[in-house]
Amino acid sequence: MKKVILILFVFIASLFFSKISLSQQYTVGVSPPIIDLGDVNRGETKSVKFYIVSPSNEEMLVHLIQYPDNLDFVRAYNFGAIVNYSEEDVSSWIKYFSNPVLLKPQPQPLQTPIGKITNWREISFLLSLPNNAEPGYHSFGIQPEPEFVGQAGGQVGVGIIAVTKVNVIFRVPGEAIRSGEIIDALGEGNKVRIFFKNTGTVTMKVIASGEIYYNNKTYSFSSARETVRSNELKEIVAFVSEPLEGNLDSKITVDYTSDKLEKKMVINFVKKPTQVQKPIDLTFLIYIILAIVIILVARWIYEKS
CATH class of the missing domain: 2.60.40.10 (Immunoglobulins)
Structure with missing residues (x-):
């Protein structure tokens, strides 16, 4: 728990310092950066939530992009989990309540370990495990990818100086063997x-x-x-x-x-077998030529008569 709080503290601090030094570039982060759901049983559905945050006061349309292959995170977070890790595709197990979402300043600020953030949005999604889910650890990442929303409501480009993703890890009970x-x-x-x-x-x-x-x-x-x-x-x-x-x-x-x-x-x-080129079938072409000849002959006979 202390490790998670420290990561969150460093990241949000970087957001505020970025706000001071940057004028037209924006940072978007997540809180918390790691969600460990522990054991999740087959057939079970869990509601999961996290926050996207930004030091900017501008409105941004944020797309939630999923990254199913999250092995690098697992290696860093819990190296021992690698030997019991399943790399099956979990993308169909996740359902967002809303995607994309609008990130904008809120009347009630979000309290963080280092202070309050006014531009935040709660993100909720469902994780539903099928009955045939493989045993072992599973993981995926969700990265917010924002677009700046102008005053007219249109979307324009935005320089993103820092974007981080939330990493989700959980374990399906059972004997996970990699061999x-x-x-x-x-x-x-x-x-x-x-x-x-x-x-x-x-x-x-x-x-x-x-x-x-x-x-x-x-x-x-x-x-x-x-x-x-x-x-x-x-x-x-x-x-x-x-x-x-x-x-x-x-x-x-x-x-x-x-x-x-x-x-x-x-x-x-x-030796790689050589491609034998099939002879061109000229049957159809011959029929065309014969038809043209017959038409020309018939026309010549008609004109003569």
């Missing part, structure tokens, strides 16, 4: 196909990388981040710099943040 297995790998030209199975109980985001050894050269590869659900066998694709052929020694690594797997294996690279 996986590299099943196989195949090569096709310059393409590497890695087959990874999620053997745990939660969704994970993984990156496959590695090295191929051929003719005293090392070819490195790295894939994009892929989402793999529990018990799913996923094909992950990466590329090396040039086509390879033959049975080649390799080392493959699959990183899923809480741990990583390494496997040495021989990958069979086959």
Whole structure:
């Protein structure tokens, strides 16, 4: 609790100092910056609230932008939670009462640890867990993105010097296991196909990388981040710099943040099949030409007669 109050204190203090030094730029923050809901059961709905605040006296239309991938926050807030963390998409679990919202000075100021703020707005949303929610820690972020509302009611650009997001974390009861297995790998030209199975109980985001050894050269590869659900066998694709052929020694690594797997294996690279161009079907064109010829002949006969 002390840590949360300290974070809030530093952030709101920065808002007031920004107000003194900036004329046409605005800061928008959240209070509190961290919401820890503790355990939330499957099928349960929770009403959650926080505040958006600003030292500006101007009205702003604020859009609430959701960030489902919040692993960096979890790593900083509670590193131990990583080993029991689910990366399933929770965006459909959240329902806002209003979005966007109008942020404007209020007649009753909001009391904060360092003073009162007049430009604030309470934000409420519902978090509804489905009955099949995965076990373990879940997290997401909500960031306010404001637009300045002019006197005529229109929206114009605004320089935002600082925008922070609220981070929400909660835990679904149950055994959350993050584990996986590299099943196989195949090569096709310059393409590497890695087959990874999620053997745990939660969704994970993984990156496959590695090295191929051929003719005293090392070819490195790295894939994009892929989402793999529990018990799913996923094909992950990466590329090396040039086509390879033959049975080649390799080392493959699959990183899923809480741990990583390494496997040495021989990958069979086959030559990429060449695209055989199909002959152009001229049947339709021939019919068109014949039709034109018949019409021209018929017209010539009609004119002669």
